[in-house]
Amino acid sequence: MRLVQTNLRETDVTIDPERYVESLREFSANVVLFNAGGIVANYPTELPFHYRNPLLRGDFLGEVLERAHAAGIRLIARFDFSKVNEVIAADRPDWHYKSVAGDSVSYNGQVHTCLNGQYQQEHSLEILAEVASRYPIDGVFINMHGYQVRDYSRTYHGICQCDNCARRFGEARLPRSEDDPLYPSYEDFKTRTVAELFERRAATVKAVRPSIATCNYTSAGTDIFRLESGTHMVDGLPDFTYSASHHVRLVSDSWPGMAVSNAAVHFVDFPMRHSAVSPHLTALRLAQDTVHGGWLDFYVMGALDAQEDRRCFGPVRDLYAFHAAHERYYTGTTSLADVCLVQPKDPGPEFFGLFRILAEHHVQFDVLREDVVGRERLRRYAAVVLPDPRLSIDTDRPVLTTGTIGAGQLQGAYFAIRPDDKKALSGLDDLDLVYLYGAFEPYEGEGEPFLAYIPPHMFGPPEKCYYTEISDTPGLVRTPSGDVVIPWNIGTHYEQYANDGHARLVMAALRDLLGLKPRLTTDAPAVVEVVARDNPGARALLVSFVNLTGQSGTAFHAPVPVRDIGVRLATDRTPLRAHALRAGADVPLSHRDGTVSLTLPELSLVETVVIDYRE
Template sequence: MPRRSLLLLQTIIPGMKNRILLFYFLLHTTCLLAQNKADLWWKRNNLRVIQMNLPAYEAATINADSIVTDLVACSANTLLINAGGIMAFYPTKLDFHYRNPYLKDNNVLADIVRKCHEKSIKVIVRFDFSRVHESIFKAHPDWCYISPKGERIINTDMYVVSINAPYVQEKAFRIIEEVINTFPIDGIFLNMPGYQVNNPYEGKYHGIDQNEYDRKRFAEYSGGKALPVEENKADPLFQKYLEFKKATVEDWSERLHKLVKSKNEQIAICTYSDKFVDIIRHESQSMTTLPYWPYTASDNVGNAVNSFPDHIISNASIQQISFQSRYNAVEPEETRIRLYENIANGSGLDMSMMGDMRGYEDERNFPVFRKVYGFHKKNEAYFGKYKSVAKIAVVAPGAWPSGEPMQEYRGIQLMLREAHIPFDIVEDGQISHLEEKMKGYQLIILPEITYLKPEAIRILKEASQQGTHLIATNRALWDSPETLEALFGAKIEKKDNDGAGNYLVPDDRGIFKSFKGQSMLFWKFNLGLYDLSGADQKLLPGVGKRPPRPARDHRRA
């Protein structure tokens, strides 16, 4: 529109030609800059990511041509590959950045970036600042984690670091800056960000980091308090520590965002959190416990898409069985389910494997990648731009649910999915940021959501007053008994009560129509006891544990 108007003006007033052309050039350039700034490549939400998580020794053998050939064969449009942190996969000039000993003198990362770009494949480089090599630890032991018992977290020759020590707070930024200045990358991915308390390779918990830098920074934040040594949610000191962790991680993320975007706004930042991040990454990991949960991708993507509507979501199908069993992949049908669930719920495609695709120890999933990625490429115009029509919201207990709240949450989802009832998932901590959206649902379900922020409680109360129905299950809202009573007329008498052997009676057959021939329904797991005298209506009364039924008289039978 501006261009057409200016050209018409140039024709009508020839004497002003030079002035008009100059004005047009300035205006058109400004429009292009604004357009380019808004046209961030990841916003197209058509990611087809393949992550090659390279073991150190593969730096000696990886080949840029074969990598690009395999990416093209799989219809991938984004490569995620190692760059630095634990070790440099390029010839770093920084003495505190441990160089991969298998790298020799090559600069294969530069070749990979260049040849990917020749095929219009974006390159996101991986950083992991959670650990340092033993040589760095020996030079700077004060940079590393130390447990309440004085223990280090060690994996072979790698030591877990402290987030508030100089390695993460200063050196990490110099490493990232060196990579950005050296390679024309399209994004950075941060693996294992934040505070570490576990050794995932051994499945061992070590406790809250007691590094001196953490002690000093927490004292400054808390007005002189000492670090807690136990993770006790009932302890006000630990609650203060949780606030401290959140504040320090967000401070680091903001500094990173300023650094990266000052270099190039087209470099995407990708990690597992949302603040100062462009692409939120999640993971569908192998199920090593029962009951089997077939909806990991739907759960992960649905949660993030609805909880963080301004972000792009990339849910990775993790190929490895576990940390200890990295060279066997999950079954092809499991991978297929995850990838199609990604598409169905509004994400692109993403998979993570150990090493590159040549000489891989478990290639059974390769045909799945080629088929599903090819399907997405062919039909990408229809994907990633959905608008939910669901009238039901299920509140999730965080981004990475676990324990009994996870089982309750998954059970509610399973009932809705198998009944083919559409629903959105909203993370409990994001309710206060989605007030208008929450008030637009006809039904909100709280599956054992024990704690909500005061602002979220206010929103639920107002939604209820405006006609939204609420369902709360199991131990929901036990941290706020006044809210439980206000919304449901219920008072907790005993929140933990073994329900095995108890029964529920579907007394109102006008409501409970699916239990023909059953006068009682068995119960398992927790069955809390409540005073419901303040409720408007009571359904499904409970029947206590009953003795075994006496044996029948076989003569009469």
């Protein structure tokens, strides 16, 4: 699927439906995510609590849907029930979200609603039923589903204190902050009530027509799991280079069989929605969607013809057309991962740093969220990586656990890599220590010790910059069961400072202590992402390459071509032919002792080498 989301404004309802659909065809789109209702109804609703677009003159939704279907384009109807127009909300205070200060929140005339109020619990279902009954829509998407505590300026208003929340929560009171003793119970309450409401909404539309697909940001009751790769300036820059890869991996690996659509967000950020990010960043996000088997998904504010920043249109059209021409290869692929990286429910820099290390060293890995891992699911992997010592899993696979839950910011501390360490850990011949800049909680169990902790020492002036103590406290331990523990935030170090010494230690632990023998090896530079997947339906192995050389700090430029990338892939398949999809040319290969070897002549942004095989 190739989706385009045109997040329509009130003023867009006056555009020509015929031209609107034609603009989608020009992008090779076969799905459109279209504003139907919620904040603004773009059809002649008969419900008194549903705000009709004041510029509506006919049935915009109906006219677009008819033309989209005639063009072979499916339509997912978009709804947003997190806010309601102030005219309708004025005499319905029981619908409102209430801040910790006890106030309603209104933003540009839209009043925040509470998930537990009548509008969301009952009237949202009536709106969904009205649209599903009137129109042959193909899917529904519900934006900002859940408990919204920030406005569009990202001002935090606190945990909702409305009577509906208090009644459903059932405790003596609602928590007023995240450090309140009641907050863990409230978190469970939120998870349960969010899933329950979405499942009711899904059941509402499927009762009208079971073929209507549900699309959401969570897994409960969802057919299409949608995520976004966007820029959030308040979170700091640069963007996570592997954002799209991460999102598609997370969904397809955690919930096999679920469709995943990861949006490449066109605009810079909420306050700058009319300006676009670098066209090379948009292209990079779409390339990563492609090679990991996700939908292509491009998200703009307003209709395509209304965009005032069109720099990315050429690359987007090109990638969509390429995907359309070769969709049979990118549909129904399965991972060839050696390693499972477990994602905590709230991933932090430890997770993202380990993700970068694995990706930059071309390890084939899956990402599974912590609540879906299990003994049987993990048996397919050679090793499991846990980026948090609090994670507890049941597995008979070797495990690398990193991180600490302790606080503190040690300065002037190191870990010595001794000669005996180097007998077991390869790739460290020219490295005798790595620095520690953060918390460290020494491992207290039994095991084989590696690395020696050097406590904080003098680091200035230069004349006093030396250490006098190397302790016996290890910085890495192999346990009696064969697992490995690194009891400090080595992933966080890499995410924040990207020191090669830390990455080398992680790879040495996987390779030399856990016995990882990667099925794919390559001489590709670290700034080329390499992804191997199988497509049983097409009887083909896919080795894909994404060129990240265009990133320079916060800037994304055109990638520099990379030439003559060698790849070796262990497989029990019998290869027949290799050909590069973008280049449209055969790639010579050799096959010996269960290993396919080939060389990609040139990589611009993205390329996939298809290795056809005999069953």
